[in-house]
Amino acid sequence: MKTITVGTDDHSYPVHIGKGLRFRVESLLPRDYQKVLIVTDSNVGNLYLNDVIHAFTKGQQVHVYIIPAGEQSKNLSEFEHIHTFGIEKGLDRKSLIIALGGGVVGDLAGFVAATYMRGIDYIQMPTTILAHDSSVGGKVAINHPRGKNMIGQFYQPKTVIYDLETIESLPVREVRSGFAEVIKHAFIADRQLLFTLLQEMESMEHIDPGLLQYALTRGIEIKSHIVEQDERDQGVRHFLNFGHTLGHALESELGYGTLTHGEAVAIGMWFALKVSENIFSISLPVKPYEYWLQKMDYPLNIGNVKLEHLIDLMKTDKKSTGGQIRMVLLKDLELPKVVSLHDEELRQMLRIFIHGGMKE
Numbered sequence: 001m002k003t004i005t006v007g008t009d010d011h012s013y014p015v016h017i018g019k020g021l022r023f024r025v026e027s028l029l030p031r032d033y034q035k036v037l038i039v040t041d042s043n044v045g046n047l048y049l050n051d052v053i054h055a056f057t058k059g060q061q062v063h064v065y066i067i068p069a070g071e072q073s074k075n076l077s078e079f080e081h082i083h084t085f086g087i088e089k090g091l092d093r094k095s096l097i098i099a100l101g102g103g104v105v106g107d108l109a110g111f112v113a114a115t116y117m118r119g120i121d122y123i124q125m126p127t128t129i130l131a132h133d134s135s136v137g138g139k140v141a142i143n144h145p146r147g148k149n150m151i152g153q154f155y156q157p158k159t160v161i162y163d164l165e166t167i168e169s170l171p172v173r174e175v176r177s178g179f180a181e182v183i184k185h186a187f188i189a190d191r192q193l194l195f196t197l198l199q200e201m202e203s204m205e206h207i208d209p210g211l212l213q214y215a216l217t218r219g220i221e222i223k224s225h226i227v228e229q230d231e232r233d234q235g236v237r238h239f240l241n242f243g244h245t246l247g248h249a250l251e252s253e254l255g256y257g258t259l260t261h262g263e264a265v266a267i268g269m270w271f272a273l274k275v276s277e278n279i280f281s282i283s284l285p286v287k288p289y290e291y292w293l294q295k296m297d298y299p300l301n302i303g304n305v306k307l308e309h310l311i312d313l314m315k316t317d318k319k320s321t322g323g324q325i326r327m328v329l330l331k332d333l334e335l336p337k338v339v340s341l342h343d344e345e346l347r348q349m350l351r352i353f354i355h356g357g358m359k360e
């Protein structure tokens, strides 16, 4: 087992990474809890819920709430239902919530934990590749029909337990989705990892286990280092949003779950790279990235999206101020920068990108 410590203003917490950790949950908790609520989804529940329940051996009350799998569950109604369930089961301020699943479960259950009786302990047990990102850093949220993650909090988990055995059952689409956030971390902070991924990955079906474990661990190190400097997203944490300004707009515009988060961010990074080259008059490895996206079978043709809808949605992005869109661009590899863009210059670049750059 490898452990990375995340130090934030409120407290420091460990991110444990290793195989079979779901069987050891009890011993990895910061203290004893009498009442535990496991929140999971309908897919993960079938696979790993029993292992986690049986890991509690001291007679604790363990309750379970299962949400339908998918992005559409990250909503106000599920949020309310979990609160109701917690009240009915008598959860109190000394209880623990466990988020067992991908980023949807993590963001939703984390937001419930942040608000239940004004905040109770929770831990993250990520089960997707993507959740190497979402389980660390304490951004918890639900979606609003008019914008991604519009209702949320910063609320750090007490512990993150990443059992790498669980990701072995992921469908290939979710492997692909998760790798978008892996390559995001590489673009903003580790060019060596970037070139390794671009050059050595042949398909999403067969990923070298050593490379996978290395890439996830590096991603967590990069993320935690940034979160430690700017927990509440006022400055350098924006860099973790590379590819997300357009990515989030695409997710909302197409309907949550149409594109996965990672698929949308992969397209968003492609656009951000092109904008970066344009704005800074520099050359970035856009072609190798395009080639990688195609080789890895990312969906690049998103159909008929309305340009003006995307621009409006990009304005509701949390980095925007005074209605002006701000994107994370790269001045070079490992050198992200937040840049304000005028509507008209963005419109022109987005028009070219959508009509010229997104054909498979």
Ligand SMILES: NC(=O)c1ccc[n+]([C@@H]2O[C@H](COP(=O)([O-])OP(=O)(O)OC[C@H]3O[C@@H](n4cnc5c(N)ncnc54)[C@H](O)[C@@H]3O)[C@@H](O)[C@H]2O)c1
Residues within 6 Å of the ligand: 041, 042, 043, 044, 047, 069, 070, 071, 074, 101, 102, 103, 104, 105, 107, 127, 128, 129, 130, 131, 133, 134, 135, 136, 137, 138, 139, 140, 149, 166, 167, 168, 169, 170, 171, 174, 177, 178, 181, 260, 261, 262
């Ligand atoms: N809080 C953050 O910092 C942060 C960071 C990145 C993404 N996010 C959010 O995370 C969400 C996406 O997370 P995700 O990609 O993990 O999606 P997800 O939670 O919907 O999981 C993807 C799919 O994989 C299934 N699944 C999960 N684990 C599995 C396993 N081990 N085996 C088989 N199937 C499994 C799920 O049931 C689901 O169908 C988005 O809502 C995004 O906004 C948050």
Ligand SMILES: O=C(O)C(=O)C[C@@H](O)[C@H](O)[C@H](O)COP(=O)(O)O
Residues within 6 Å of the ligand: 133, 137, 139, 148, 149, 181, 233, 237, 238, 240, 241, 244, 318
């Ligand atoms: O942790 C962060 O900060 C990130 O931006 C990580 C992103 O991958 C993640 O999708 C996050 O939820 C986006 O946050 P938002 O503030 O743009 O909603």
Ligand SMILES: [Zn+2]
Residues within 6 Å of the ligand: 133, 181, 244, 261, 265
């Ligand atoms: Zn993301």
